[in-house]
Amino acid sequence: MTKSEKTKLFIIEKAAALFNRKGYNGTSMSDIMEATGLSKGGIYGNFKRDGLDKNGVKDEIAIAAFQHAVEQVYEAIRERTSVIEHTLDKLKAVVYFYRERVLNPPVEGGCPIQNSAIESDDMLPVLREKVQSALAEWERRITRTLEKGIEKGEVKADVDKQEFATLFIGTLEGGILLARAQNSIKPFEVMSKQLLWMIENLSPNK
Numbered sequence: 001m002t003k004s005e006k007t008k009l010f011i012i013e014k015a016a017a018l019f020n021r022k023g024y025n026g027t028s029m030s031d032i033m034e035a036t037g038l039s040k041g042g043i044y045g046n047f048k049r050d051g052l053d054k055n056g057v058k059d060e061i062a063i064a065a066f067q068h069a070v071e072q073v074y075e076a077i078r079e080r081t082s083v084i085e086h087t088l089d090k091l092k093a094v095v096y097f098y099r100e101r102v103l104n105p106p107v108e109g110g111c112p113i114q115n116s117a118i119e120s121d122d123m124l125p126v127l128r129e130k131v132q133s134a135l136a137e138w139e140r141r142i143t144r145t146l147e148k149g150i151e152k153g154e155v156k157a158d159v160d161k162q163e164f165a166t167l168f169i170g171t172l173e174g175g176i177l178l179a180r181a182q183n184s185i186k187p188f189e190v191m192s193k194q195l196l197w198m199i200e201n202l203s204p205n206k
Contacts, residue, residue: 004046007038007042007046008046008047010036011032011036011038011043011046011047011061012061012064012065012068013068014032014035014036015027015032015035015036015061015062015064015065016065016066016068016069016072016107016112017035017069017107017108017109018031018032018035018065019062019065019066019069019116020065020066020069020107020108020109020110020112020115020116021108021109022109023115023119024062024116024119024120024124024127025119027062029043029057029058032061043057043061044057047060047061059124059126059127062127063126063127063130066112066116066127066130066131066134067130067134069107069112070112070113070134072106072107073105073106073107073111073112076097076101076106077094077097080093080094080097081093081094086154087145087146087148087149087152087154087155087202088149088154088155088199088200088202088203090145091142091145091168091199091202092196092199094172095172095192095195095196095199098172098175098176098188098192099185099188099189099192102175102176102179102180102185102188103179103180103183103185110176110180111173111176113131113134113135113138113173114173114176114177116130116131117131117135135169138165138169139162139165139166139169142161142164142165142168142169143161143162143165146159146161146164146165146202147161149202153204154203154204155202155203155204156202156203156204156206157204159202164198164202167198168195168198171191171194171195171198172191172195174191175187175188175190175191175192175195176188178191
């Protein structure tokens with residue numbers, strides 16, 4: 001990695017926590033300068049492209065920061081599930097991961113997908129596209145996990161994979177929202193019980 005690449009990654013890492021905690025509109029270029037200790041020129045030099053004004057640079061940083069934050073969460077989950085063999089245990093491990101981290105998330109500020117989805121209305125169409133892509137990737141990972149489980153005989157062959165993925169993500173995100181709004185793990189525990197029941201009922205023996 002070159003010095004320029006390291007500097008750019010450093011900016012993205014610092015900006016990821018800022019955007020996730022304060023939101024796009026609540027984060028200014030001055031905030032990024034303060035967090036990184038870099039001058040405006042130092043930041044622009046790593047992100048500015050021909051034809052981009054200062055808002056365009058901020059957009060570019062926000063998108064990179066969002067993608068970095070999502071990857072941080074994915075990596076933490078991969079580390080947790082990669083050592084687990086059984087399909088249902090893998091899915092349960094994701095639930096346990098969020099239950100443990102719901103009030104102490106791997107990315108400061110909470111779930112980046114949820115935070116960005118709430119803010120990325122029609123005023124931020126590019127960021128909304130990234131949120132949609134992140135959700136689609138999450139759904140793909142779940143459906144692929146179920147496909148492998150079916151192949152191994154660990155999951156019912158007739159399960160609606162897409163429907164389950166939607167319910168899984170929606171229940172998790174709903175639990176996260178309620179837990180953080182109430183600053184209590186109890187709402188997530190209620191939702192996680194439902195998720196664990198759903199996972200258990202994927203077994204061919206049920």
